[in-house]
Amino acid sequence: MTNDALKAKITELLPATGFEEGGQWLNINVEPADWRLLAEQLRLDASLQFDYLFCLTCIDWKTHLTMVYHLDSTKFRHNIVIKAKLDVAKPAIETVSDIWRTADFHEREVYEMFGVDFINHPDLRLLILPDGWEGKRPMLKNFEDPVNMIRL
Amino acid sequence: MLSFSDISKFIDSWLRDIFNPTWTMVIEMMIAGVCVIGLFAVLGLVLVLMERKVAAWIQIRLGPNRVGPKGMLQSLADTVKLLVKEGMTPDGADKFLFNFAPFIAMMVAMLLMAPIAFAKDFQLWDMNIGVLYFSAISSIMVISILMAGWASNNKYSLMGAMRSGAQIVSYELSAGLSILAIVVLSGSLNLNDIILSQADGWWIFKGHIPVIISFIIFIIAVTAETNRAPFDLAEAESELTAGFHTEYSGMKFALFFLAEYINVFIVCAIGATLFLGGWMPFHIGHWDAFNHVMDYIPSSVWFFGKTFFLIFLIMWFRWTFPRLRIDQLLNLEWRFLLPISMFNILLVTLMAILGWHF
Amino acid sequence: MVEEIGTTVEGDVLINVGPQHPATHGVLNLLLTINGETIKKVEPHLGFIHRSIEKMCESLTYRQFIYVTSRMDYLSAHINNHACALVVEKGLQVEIPSRAKVIRVLMDELTRIASHELWWGAMAMDLGAFTPFFHAFRERESINDIMEETCGARLTMNYIVPGGVMYDLHPDFQKRVKDFITLYKLKIHEYDEMVTGNIIFQNRMKGVGYLSAEDAISYGCTGPTARGSGVSCDIRKLYPYEVYDQLDFDEILETGCDSFARYMVRIREMNQSIRIIEQLIDTIPEGDFQAKTKAVLKLPKGEFYQRVETARGEFGVYIVSEGGNTPYRIKFRSPGFSNLSALDQMARGSKLGDLVAMMGTLDLVIPDIDR
Structure with a gap:
């Protein structure tokens, strides 16, 4: 599907979405509350079938966090990028680990690095960081570690 | 001609001249013990070096080549290293069993030396149940492995021990049955009688296909x-x-290591004795002239040649095959080897009764 | 009574495989729940070699950060560098000379073969056969020699810079590569004789580690892991970069979904890489090996993403730029991380020995997973 067709289709699914074009792929801004519903539809809709989540990450913009989901369809080979703004003080968004199971590990990584709380995630624990790093959020821009940090 | 049997007879008569029969026996036993321990050490060194050289040859590399000429002293240097290493005992281990297990492995390997005929008339103990003795003693080996695995208080060790237990107990059966084929054909449990029965040809040639099948099963x-x-x-x-x-180190590990190689030597020696005629030179039926020429090659050369050929075969397996999975291993035994060897033993019996072999 | 897999019952044992374990090829820790020999659950614990390369890159310039990425998937270091260079070039909108493009692709494919060779040897070793490891290294050494001659390093080449490659090819390059191809074609049959055709090996691999096509997509598996399940995911074909769209090569797909299928994909992929090299080696265009770029690179404000196909699967670089000379946020989508997440699904219910075989076919490189 072309970007315009995708846009039309997604507007149909979720009227209150903002689009950003000009980048490599079509960017879609969603509210965290709408994300779960949209994700299910993106995965299951017969003309979209975004079955492959190839990148899931988070960006710290100091004022807010942005969750970024890169989606691909192995059937139609169209890509979109979903972005959701999260509150920096208490970031939370619904999990999509049951829709795309790769999100399980990626969400755990984002959880420990950025402190994003994935609601209904089955196993939200530290994956990479050692014990004792709960809630330290080392990938945030304001993170300071007097011991391990080396300024370049 | 100087042979092992002449030497032993000479020592025996010399001792008998000096001492009374009881002391002669005591001294002879001591000499035998020293010889066995010496053989142990030498075999260990030689086999480890051989394994490494064979492995290197198969793996297109050189193998040990720095210590001594062509790396011949490498395993000696390794032994010295292992001797001076600390033999640690883990805190949670059952100390007595943990330290005792390597010695059981060693004792079993030593006991198995007794019935082997190294050359003509050169045997530690010519007992009338040699084959039975071998089968019985070699199964004690599993106890040392189970003991080591259990006493280590380590899950890996325990799993290894359990696997080993299942494996050795199962494979004992087909090893026993394939040995039985030769016992049936030669009509004796005495290893010396079995060798003498091959004076007109080794069993692997005389016994047709059933004996070849037994031989393959025996090797597996x-x-x-x-x-x-x-x-x-x-x-x-x-x-x-x-x-x-996993938990063993230093000399205690080395004892397991040594016992493994000695066991390889012993099973190959038994295999050579049963199927390839032991020290018996290569004879063909009644070709007396040919047989006579073959007799000029010393019997010990025949014995060690055959044994080391089988050892090479086993080393070749080790460096070329991937490992089986535990269920495949047990399937192989219970589904294939055991039924085949049971059927095979019937064939061999039939052959022996009807005199179909040469 | 059918007990649910995954619940803890009496007789279950927790066992740590790694971080120091011969089968993990690095510092990976798997917490296994086993009952006897049967695996009930696999729980990976990562981070033993986590260096937070993403955070590190936020303070490195666009010329510097490429060298750090060699240390992620060190077996396809060159392809990692390639992805980073491509994303920077995408941001700068630099067109690189065609000679540089061909050199990059040649090096990519040599790296892929070298990586698969190592995998082949290491996987055979996981299954208890030691000899293939040395045979694989015989061929791999000659690739490393080629790399050493042209790039100056054998493992982490750092040969690619934004705008092209760092130096021109060594004069002997073409001859050495042709020698390698001759050697490879002479020796490849040994691989089949020694491992592929071995009955014990086939029994160990076939029907083991089942990963359906749906699961492979859902778990984000890529590379040979997914292609063994019949999922078409070769970035070189789907989203071609450099000169891959002008080349004639096949995407290898196997439909066995088991360890053996994944094994065969890699073996056949090596032949395809040889095919690509043969097409390019005689027609390396003349000209510059580097485009003119400024000394200080500054990417415009925006987001850039580049996907490439490494030896292990899809590698993605996501750069968020604020217009400065360092990335604001950088994310590396590593293939191993997603491939590893499918291990639990694959391993449940199989034997402990099979887990080692499965890990072998996933071709895990731990620094790539931990980053």
Whole structure:
């Protein structure tokens, strides 16, 4: 599907979405509350079938966090990028680990690095960081570690 | 001609001249003990070096080549290293069993030396149940492995020991049945009688296809019994780190290591004795002239030649085959080897009764 | 009574595989729940070699950060560098000379073969056969020699810079590569004789580690892991970069979904890489090996993403730029991380020995997973 067709289709699914074009792929801004519903539809809709989540990450913009989901369809080979703004003080968004199971590990990584709380995630624990790093959020821009940090 | 039997007879008569019969026996036993321990050490060194050289040859590399000429002193240097290393005992281990297990492995290997005929009339103990003795003693080996695995208080060790237990107990059966084929044909449990029965040709040539099948099954079964690849599930280094001897270090590890190689030597010696005629030179039926020429090659050369050929075969397996999985291993035994060897023993019996062999 | 897999019952044993374990090829820790020999659950614990390369890159310039990425998937270091260079070039909108493009692709494919060779040897070793490891290294050494001659390093080449490659090819390059191809074609049959055709090996691999096509997509598996399940995911074909769209090569797909299928994909992929090299080696265009770029690179404000196909699967670089000379946020989508997440699904219910075989076919490189 072309970007315009995708846009039309997604507007149909979720009227209150903002689009950003000009980048490599079509960017879609969603509210965290709408994300779960949209994700299910993106995965299951017969003309979209975004079955492959190839990148899931988070960006710290100091004022807010942005969750970024890169989606691909192995059937139609169209890509979109979903972005959701999260509150920096208490970031939370619904999990999509049951829709795309790769999100399980990626969400755990984002959880420990950025402190994003994935609601209904089955196993939200530290994956990479050692014990004792709960809630330290080392990938945030304001993170300071007097011991391990080396300024370049 | 100087042979082992002449030397032993000379020593025997010399001792009998000096001492009374009781003391003669005591001294002879001591000499035998020293000889066995010496043979142990030499065999260990030689086999380890041979394994490394064979491995290197198969793996297109050189192998040990720095210590001594062509690396010949490498295993000696390794032994010295192992001797001076600390033999640690883990805190949670059952100290007595943990330290005792390597010695059982060693004792079993030593006991198995007794019935082997190294050359003509050169045998520690010519007992009338040699084959039975071998089968019985070699199964004690599993106890040392189970003991080591259990006493280590390590899950890997325990799993290795359990695997080994299942494996050795199963493969004992087909090893026993394939040995039985020769016992049936030669009509004796005495290893010396078995060798003498091959004076007109080795059993592997005389016994037609059933004996060849027994031989193949015997080689597979003893490879499994000695825990060598492709049946090294007890160690399985990529799965269980080092299996039952994960926690062992220093000389205690070396004893297990040594016992493994001695066991390989012993099973190959038994295989050579049963199927390839032991020290019996290569004879063909009544070709007396040919047989006579063959007799000029010393019997000990024949024995060691055959044994080392079988050892090479087992080493070849180790360096070329991937490891089996535990269920495949047991399937192989219970589904294939055991039924085949049971059927085979019937064939051999039929052959022996009807006199169909040469 | 059918007990649910995954619940803890009496007789279950927790066992740590790694971080120091011969089968993990690095510092990976798997917490296994086993009952006897049967695996009930696999729980990976990562981070033993986590260096937070993403955070590190936020303070490195666009010329510097490429060298750090060699240390992620060190077996396809060159392809990692390639992805980073491509994303920077995408941001700068630099067109690189065609000679540089061909050199990059040649090096990519040599790296892929070298990586698969190592995998082949290491996987055979996981299954208890030691000899293939040395045979694989015989061929791999000659690739490393080629790399050493042209790039100056054998493992982490750092040969690619934004705008092209760092130096021109060594004069002997073409001859050495042709020698390698001759050697490879002479020796490849040994691989089949020694491992592929071995009955024990086939029994160990076939029907083991089942990963359906749906699961492979859902778990984000890529590379040979997914292609063994019949999922078409070769970035070189789907989203071609450099000169891959002008080349004639096949995407290898196997439909066995088991360890053996994944094994065969890699073996056949090596032949395809040889095919690509043969097409390019005689027609390396003349000209510059580097485009003119400024000394200090500054990417415009925006987001850039580049997907490439490494030896292990899809590698993605996501750069968020604020217009400065360092990335604001950088994310590396590593293939191993997603491939590893499918291990639990694959391993449940199989034997402990099979887990080692499965990990072998996933071709895990731990620094790539931890980053």
